[in-house]
Amino acid sequence: MYMRINDGPERFAPGWPGIPPRWTSSSKTAIGTSLTAHSRVWFTLSHGILNEIYFPRVDQACTRDQEFLVTDGKQFFSEEKRDCTFESLPWEPGVPLFRLTNTSVEGATR
Secondary structure, X not given: OEEEOOOOOEEEOOOOOOOOOOOOOOXXXXXXXXXXXXXXXXXXXXXXXXXXXXXXXOOOEEXXXXXXXXEOOOOOEEEHHHXXXXXXXXXXXXXXXXXXXXXXXXXXXX
């Protein structure tokens, strides 16, 4: 990606050209959307995180892997999808709502 400002010299984005596009995991826990008919947001869950967010179109994800990264800024770093186990339980039988609980492999629940 590059941009030209006021017909000046070409300027390239930091890290250009970036990495090739990657597919997310096809192992999905859930798919969801808003209860209102006006919302155009859809999402999928996988490995305890929001795996893909679709907006404004349902056929192309605009966000991949939205998750918590936890660090103390010095030595500790934890990535939710890699350093946690996750449990997905239905809120109530027959209701398309569930509780997602991620637990650090070191024992801390988030």
